[in-house]
Amino acid sequence: MARNTAGLLTPAQRHLVTRFGYGVDATLAEDVRRAGGASAWFELQLTRPGAFPDGAAEGVRRWWPDLDRGPAELWKRQVEEVRGGWEVMEDYGRWLLVRRIRTRRPVLEKMAEFWEAMLHVPVSGDAQFTWRVDYGDTVRRHALGRFDELLAATTTHPAMLIFLSGATSTKRAPNENLGRELLELHTLGTGNYDEDDVKASARILTGHHVDLWETWKASYVEEDHYRGRVKVRGFSARNAKADGRRVTKEYLHYLAHHPDTAHHVCERLATKFVRDDPPQSLVRRLAKVYLRNDTAIVPVLQALVASKEFRTSAGDKLRDPSEDVVATYRALGVEVGRPRSGDSGANAILWQASGLGLSPHAWPRPDGTPVRNDVWASPARALGSMSMHWSMAGGWWPTAELDYRTPSAWVPAKKPIRFADLVDEVSRDLLHRPASKHLVETACLATGCGRKEKIDREHGLYQWGFPRLLAAVLDSPDHLAC
Known part of the structure; x- marks a missing residue:
């Protein structure tokens, strides 16, 4: 990363690119100037991210070959004690962190991180790790698209099915985990459904299957799908066919377009990108944009950034542990090289994030990585950040395959x-x-x-x-x- 030698961005420009990025460096500042300002840069990031060549970020995936192995191969290697799933998932976290240090498309990365945290599948777990990298790739493909398509892709993804027991849920024994979290965490929000809704939600989702502990293949098993009338809030279906995938699709479409979902999604966006207690007037305005644009994400982000509430919120958010680590590397201009030893910087960066409280997507509960400041504003976190800053300021640790400025x-x-x-x-x-x-x-x-x-x-x-x-x-x- 180059040094910041050109003119500074204005405070308003810096606020925008910092809130939707991982720290300003010379390359980012130059991208903003070439785009014609922060607003124009943001518009390009949303609508034409390809305008920013990102080979330096994309190339680092090759550093960790396990990230491109299939589920069956990953499981075989774990069983044969070649490499454990937890080690593969550590590599996944490292890849995300180094990618964020290098990227010229921070808005895409930021939104992929946001959705991966909201539609959360923890990276820990002997079963879901087999599909977890593919799940992250799926989220990234939809990160700037439409929420209804993102919801459909993630709800029935093998990683989500495994994590929330949907992979083994059948008409004879429907498991309510996925049906409940879909309503509470991913769409309508707490208090906007009842237990009958949960039961019906679980029944609708039966039939999706993953061959656990054997081939790890995903399939749809018609004889496992519950048949019979189902009703969740304003959604109802006869659900008479053995193949319930069409009903599932219609159900997820209904949830994605529900006003409560619009409010839930937009409130989380405003909490992450504006402040911890976003005005309900802002949330309502964003929810209207969300519904008016068929759940498209880009118009909501455009409206959020154009709001007075966003413009006046500079400095109101605290970087979480992973963001602090990435921003520190970017600020110091530390060049991260390909890992060639166990203690290389590209490997140690994950331990740094863990030392501050959390590595990427390691939050153990289904509710995902918190987006509020108060979770990270503890004395322990402050001391951890100071320790990390001190070791990197002196170039003392980590040191292998890293290039510090003097x-x-x-x-x-x-x-x-x-x-x-x-x-x-x-x-x-x-x-x-x-x-x-x-x-x-x-x-x-x-x-x-x-x-x-x-x-x-x-x-x-x-x-x-x-x-x-x-x-x-x-x-x-x-x-x-x-």
Whole structure:
């Protein structure tokens, strides 16, 4: 990643690209300028992501070959103790993190992450891991499409069926897990259904099957499908045929277009991208856009970003653990190389996220990775972030297959620079914003340098103390908040 040497983005531009990205670096800033501003950049990201060549991000998948193995092969390798499912899923998390560091299509990545968290299948699990990478790929394909199509693709996906017991649910013993979470977490929301709705929902979804512990093939078994009239809220069907897939399709279409689903989806979007307590007036406006556009996601995001509530929310959100790790790599300009040893940076990055509280999609419950600040605003998380920032500011860990920048990137070779000016230079580089008065004061306290003190390459700050300055910048709200 290149250094931020060109003019800074405006605060409004930085707010947009930071909220829908993983940290501003020189490449992102240049993409924004070439697009004609942040709004034009965002529009291209939504409607023509191919306008931003992303080979550097796409190529990293080859670093972890297990991600492209089929379910049966993955299971065979686990049984034969060649490689466990948990190891494959760790590679999946690593791939996501490195992809986010490198991507020029952050809006697509951000929305893939958002939906993968809302329509959640944890990466842990001896059964669903076989299909989990394919599930993530499925979500990414629909991330900027229509929610009704995304819902249909994920609800009947083998990973979801396995995780929520839909793969073994039959007319004789319908399992309610998938039917319930579909209503509560994926569509209508808590309190908008009753137990009769759950029972009918589970019956509608019977027939979908995965051959667990053997071939892992997905199929539809007609003799396992419940037949008979079903009713969920305003949806009803005779459901008389042995093949219930058409009824399932119509049912999921109904749920995706329900006003309660529109509210549920838009409230989560507003909580993630605006603030923890989004005004209900905003949620209602977004829900109208969602329904008016046949559940299309792009118009909702356009309306969200155009809202006054979004424009005035800069700094109101806190980066979650994975976002903090990715943003730190991007801010410091750390180049991540292909892993060639167990302790390589590309492998260790997952341990860094786990150390802060959560690696990608490892949240154990069906409700998915939280999008509220309060979950991540704990003293333990703050201390974990500070520890991670400190180790990376000094380039101490991780080190293998990583390329860190040195203090010479900021301290001139000949002419000394005032400390306050140096802090401003570092802030502009790492955070793409001028140093605030508070940041300069914090940097003075962290390093023991005075505002007007002259810094050159013979100074102790350059020789051994520079990590204190970098860590002070990374520990600031200007980095942790977005």
